[in-house]
């Protein structure tokens with residue numbers, strides 16, 4: 001029996017024990033908790049042996065300049081060598097690194113030996129284009145193997161990459177390129193989405209036109225995928241097939257300091273300006289090598305598939321670095337889950353015998369809507385561990401996932417972490433933990449996490465508070481690119497020596513932790529972080545908008561949905577559906593389609609306190625069709641009535 005408890009328990013009260021065979025052969029066992037708590041730094045020094053160092057480190061952690069950490073001090077290494085070359089040297093050159101599956105149905109298997117050649121060629125080509133160690137390279141690509149090659153080529157040269165999600169707009173690309181001063185952009189003509197080519201290069205041209213004379217970009221390297229007509233600017237733009245495919249496959253990797261910058265990943269914060277999260281080399285690689293091995297219980301015969309896009313941190317940590325450091329075989333899929341049929345993902349799992357699968361709750365909820373018949377028609381028996389990331393997985397989706405994708409026996413690892421943490425921080429251990437649907441359970445061995453109250457004191461079991469990390473960890477962000485003060489202020493200022501993650505959490509009666517969502521002005525839509533302020537800024541940048549307030553409202557599929565309240569300028573008229581559409585498109589253009597509000601309500605006023613702060617709580621009540629809560633601190637008590645009247649009069653939009 002793999003499940004304790006009786007089926008009439010509500011889902012969140014169920015417990016799932018690890019399958020006996022998995023428990024008996026698990027990479028990470030309960031003993032690791034004891035070892036790590038007895039000697040935390042010694043434990044991390046042991047994990048550091050999972051990667052190859054050119055020069056050994058002399059000190060595990062230097063925290064004397066907290067909150068600026070140095071891990072594995074004095075060590076030197078090359079990230080790409082660790083991900084690729086050393087597996088070839090160990091005789092695994094013929095092992096498949098990626099089974100690439102294109103959306104139209106084309107496939108390509110790339111071995112570790114192929115990957116080594118292609119990464120070396122790309123590194124040589126980048127050098128020819130003028131890239132030097134320390135230069136930043138922006139990558140704006142669809143989900144094609146060249147994206148992985150590009151990332152690894154940058155890592156090989158010690159040129160920090162900044163990958164911008166391909167769904168972001170040209171404006172978002174331009175601001176990121178400008179912020180990190182990128183010398184090169186690597187892109188593609190396009191990629192396939194929903195059965196058709198979707199162009200990408202024009203957005204790069206627009207971004208560079210926008211930056212104009214101040215653009216730091218010297219060259220654009222373009223991979224060919226869709227073969228659509230693509231404008232190339234003479235002297236600036238070059239084709240991948242001209243300069244990479246023809247370059248030498250010999251490239252000797254240089255060793256860099258453990259603290260050498262590996263990449264910058266932009267993420268939404270509580271202000272309008274995205275934060276460039278900086279990850280460095282040694283610590284980031286160690287924690288990713290360790291968590292991929294331990295949390296996914298990776299064995300050499302496994303086939304791993306992470307459905308995240310390469311443009312998010314999950315794609316970096318669990319499609320590039322974690323799996324490749326372990327010499328894993330993976331699936332990489334270009335397109336959408338419902339092209340050409342709603343069974344596409346499950347066909348891929350059965351075609352490649354995927355054993356380890358990592359996705360987000362919003363995807364599971366979408367599959368729930370499509371019905372259990374679709375996975376039931378496919379053979380998913382190869383799966384042995386399934387992961388979840390991005391938001392709390394609601395117990396119903398968890399049990400559906402386990403029953404319908406995991407054949408009722410496959411354990412689920414609900415992994416809590418962030419762009420800032422770089423790698424898994426909390427998760428059940430697949431071979432150890434009696435898992436509770438909806439709970440990320442507790443910190444993994446080597447990580448220290450607490451739930452604290454307003455005074456920064458740990459809460460008792462059965463109580464709620466704020467999630468904090470109490471000790472530095474190897475894959476932690478080192479700073480916000482170019483803004484050390486914002487780094488200190490955002491993460492370390494609320495309580496002394498505690499990293500504040502921005503999440504609310506509660507401890508249950510056993511001391512297991514349940515995440516309760518963000519406590520700041522950050523929304524979580526389909527597992528993606530969006531800032532209310534960023535979308536508000538986009539809205540007020542439209543000439544017809546006088547003021548805007550944005551909230552995240554509960555949504556059955558996406559977790560939260562963006563709902564905007566706007567006050568229009570006189571000149572905009574009374575705000576019919578056309579204006580609403582115009583505003584949605586404007587946000588799509590400013591940030592990207594994922595940020596488009598699901599609903600925009602045109603209102604005459606916004607609820608504000610006497611000090612002028614928007615009371616988003618009240619707007620959330622309206623957005624979630626609830627009775628409006630306590631509004632006694634409003635400057636103008638009649639505002640909520642005005643808002644409700646406006647909506648009653650049909651000025652809201654819901655498309």
Ligand code: PRX
Pocket residue numbers: 267313314388389390391392393414415416417418419420440501502503515517518524527528529
């Ligand atoms: O609120 C938490 C939520 O996602 C946030 C981090 O978002 P991002 O940096 O975009 O990274 C997403 C992928 C790592 C967290 O602050 N979150 C992520 N995983 C979980 C989660 N909330 C609950 N349970 C999780 N497993």
